[in-house]
Amino acid sequence: MPDKTITLSVTRFDPDLDPEPRQQSYEIPFKDDMVVLDGLNWIKTHLDGSVNYRWSCRMGICGSCGMNVNGTPKLGCSAFLRDYLPGPVVVEPLPNFPVVRDLVIDMSSFMEKLSAVKPWIIREQGAIGTGEFLQTPAQTEQYRQFSMCINCMLCYSACPVIAIEPEFIGPAAIALARRYELDSRDQAGDERLRTITASDGIWDCSFVGECSAVCPKGVDPARAIQQTKFDSTLGVLLPWGGK
Amino acid sequence: MLGRRETGLGEDAASGASTGGREAAPAHPNRLPTDWWRRNPRYVLYMLREFTAVPIAIWMVWFLVEIGRARGGSAGYRPHQSLAFVIFSVVCLVFAVWHSFTFLRLSGLIVRIPLGERTVPASAIVAGSFGLLIVATVVVGGLLILGGR
Amino acid sequence: MRHPGPNRLEGLFWALFAQSAVLTALVIPAHILVQGVLGPLGIVPAFDQHYSTFAAGLGNWLVKLYLFIVFGATFWVFAHRVRYTLLEIGVPGGKQGLGVVTYGLAGLATLVAAYLLLTVP
Ligand code: SF4
Ligand code: FES
Numbered sequence: 299m300p301d302k303t304i305t306l307s308v309t310r311f312d313p314d315l316d317p318e319p320r321q322q323s324y325e326i327p328f329k330d331d332m333v334v335l336d337g338l339n340w341i342k343t344h345l346d347g348s349v350n351y352r353w354s355c356r357m358g359i360c361g362s363c364g365m366n367v368n369g370t371p372k373l374g375c376s377a378f379l380r381d382y383l384p385g386p387v388v389v390e391p392l393p394n395f396p397v398v399r400d401l402v403i404d405m406s407s408f409m410e411k412l413s414a415v416k417p418w419i420i421r422e423q424g425a426i427g428t429g430e431f432l433q434t435p436a437q438t439e440q441y442r443q444f445s446m447c448i449n450c451m452l453c454y455s456a457c458p459v460i461a462i463e464p465e466f467i468g469p470a471a472i473a474l475a476r477r478y479e480l481d482s483r484d485q486a487g488d489e490r491l492r493t494i495t496a497s498d499g500i501w502d503c504s505f506v507g508e509c510s511a512v513c514p515k516g517v518d519p520a521r522a523i524q525q526t527k528f529d530s531t532l533g534v535l536l537p538w539g540g541k
Numbered sequence: 542m543l544g545r546r547e548t549g550l551g552e553d554a555a556s557g558a559s560t561g562g563r564e565a566a567p568a569h570p571n572r573l574p575t576d577w578w579r580r581n582p583r584y585v586l587y588m589l590r591e592f593t594a595v596p597i598a599i600w601m602v603w604f605l606v607e608i609g610r611a612r613g614g615s616a617g618y619r620p621h622q623s624l625a626f627v628i629f630s631v632v633c634l635v636f637a638v639w640h641s642f643t644f645l646r647l648s649g650l651i652v653r654i655p656l657g658e659r660t661v662p663a664s665a666i667v668a669g670s671f672g673l674l675i676v677a678t679v680v681v682g683g684l685l686i687l688g689g690r
Numbered sequence: 691m692r693h694p695g696p697n698r699l700e701g702l703f704w705a706l707f708a709q710s711a712v713l714t715a716l717v718i719p720a721h722i723l724v725q726g727v728l729g730p731l732g733i734v735p736a737f738d739q740h741y742s743t744f745a746a747g748l749g750n751w752l753v754k755l756y757l758f759i760v761f762g763a764t765f766w767v768f769a770h771r772v773r774y775t776l777l778e779i780g781v782p783g784g785k786q787g788l789g790v791v792t793y794g795l796a797g798l799a800t801l802v803a804a805y806l807l808l809t810v811p
Contacts, residue, residue: 311569313567313568313569318569319569319571369580369581370580370581391571393571393572393573394571394572394573395571396568396569396570396571397568397569397571398568403571404568414692434658436658436659437658439659440660455573457573458573458577458578458584458778459778460573461572461573461574461575461577462777462778462780463785464572467692491696492695492696493692495696495697495701496692496695496696496697497697497700498692499697501697501700501701501703501704502785504591504771504774504775504778505647506584506587506778507583507587508583508584508587511583521650521651524647524651525651525652525653527701527704527708528651528652528653528708529653530696530701531701531702531704531705531708575778575779575780576779577778578778578779588775591771591772591774591775592771592775594764594767594768594770594771594772595768595772597714597718597764597767597768598764598765598767598768598799600722600726601760601761601764601765602799604721604725604761605761605799605802605803605806607738607744608748608757608806608807608810609806611741611744611745611748611810611811612806612809612810612811614741614811615741615742615745618741618744620729620730620738620739620740620744621725621726621730621738622730622739623730626726626730627726627727627730627731629726630722630725630726630727630730631726631727633722633726634719634722634723634726634727637714637718637719637722638719640711640714640715640718641714641715641716641718641719644711644712644714644715645712645715648708648711648712673716674715674716674719677716677717677720678716678717678719678720678723679720681717681720681721682720682723682724685720685721685724685725685729685736685737686724686728686734686735686736686737688736688737688743688746688747689729689734689735689736689737689738689739689740689743690735690743
């Protein structure tokens with residue numbers, strides 16, 4: 299072992315054998331430029347090939363490597379071990395999702411919520427593939443921030459409302475609904491709005507704001523939710539109503 | 542890089558390995574525990590922000606009590622004057638100001654006022670809200686003082 | 691399956707909360723500062739420190755209306771925030787159950803405020 303090491307405490311869970319998830323510690327060599335995902339890969343290669351976790355891009359793009367690092371949802375490939383010195387670093391599966399094995403979670407609830415908001419451009423006429431649909435930089439700026447989402451689900455793990463009301467459609471889905479609503483090329487009208495203002499929609503949110511704090515891509519789902527609350531009640535309650 | 546050989550399971554392989562062609566074993570629900578709000582300072586500040594509603598409402602109940610006393614006519618009227626009430630009010634005032642600060646700042650950030658193709662910058666809305674708080678405080682406070690002369 | 695279509699009742703509750711919270715944010719610090727601190731300490735006069743000025747103020751219908759709205763607003767903000775926070779820290783009762791209790795309490799307190807404001811001389 300090199301002179302410097304760090305300990306990773308990784309959640310292990312095999313539903314066939316373990317009644318409850320448990321933590322297992324691994325001591326690994328530490329280098330300054332290592333991220334949590336590097337640590338897990340080192341464990342898998344050198345210490346224990348049975349550890350399960352998801353990853354793909356290693357660069358904060360694919361959104362597969364979400365995990366709780368010392369209690370906070372992080373991308374494993376973007377969380378540097380040096381920020382958690384001297385350790386141990388506690389690595390757990392993302393909360394608010396069922397654990398399938400070790401750090402691997404069942405994301406089907408998120409997939410249902412995501413598709414419910416139809417996260418694509420809807421056109422009444424002239425499908426988006428049929429030509430050019432021009433947009434000014436200012437128009438792009440209206441939704442650009444919300445379009446950065448990589449579906450990593452960290453925001454769902456940070457959200458206490460999801461824990462209490464699992465059906466809550468949640469931060470990323472609403473941010474993406476907003477992203478398409480604000481797109482000048484989209485013609486879905488209030489279709490998505492009807493979905494996200496339903497029961498289990500935006501009204502479940504109490505603006506804890508942690509979704510925006512943990513988002514690795516600078517998306518601000520909390521803002522998308524409150525904006526939607528505001529816009530969708532304006533017409534009813536304020537004299538200068540409408541959108 | 543250390544151990545960066547292609548041995549970690551990618552997404553498909555990992556989820557395949559977990560169910561492996563047999564009946565899926567029950568997964569562990571792993572919800573955030575109900576003491577989530579003690580997990581980090583941001584959560585604690587959220588709780589503090591929501592809690593401001595409690596001292597504000599209690600202070601307003603005391604105001605109602607005072608109005609109730611005034612129904613008995615001048616003879617029985619006793620305004621709140623005790624030191625305990627002042628201390629209680631100072632505590633409530635701190636929470637009330639915290640509510641004003643957090644709510645006006647956050648509502649300024651979320652309100653979206655279209656301005657042609659763009660929107661009015663959030664910083665301008667927040668600054669406007671705080672300006673309004675100062676004006677309202679001067680006007681309401683002034684009227685409460687003038688009404689007592 | 692998700693049921694599409696807006697939940698107007700929850701929307702109304704939220705809108706009431708948001709407007710009430712704005713009003714609370716703007717006017718409550720002044721009330722507490724003058725009536726709770728400066729007035730009782732005798733630093734400034736305050737309308738509730740003497741019966742004559744208090745009765746004169748409360749006798750004005752605009753003041754009654756204003757105070758009614760402020761009481762309603764602060765109680766509604768209380769109900770809405772307490773409802774969500776209790777739910778989130780795992781208090782049983784569900785969103786609906788807690789809503790009935792908290793909003794009911796706020797409604798009741800607002801009715802009491804209306805009664806007192808209407809019957810004060
Ligand atoms: S909004 Fe942010 S935290 Fe949530 S899924 Fe998208 S990228 Fe991840
Ligand atoms: S591995 Fe793709 S985001 Fe981390």
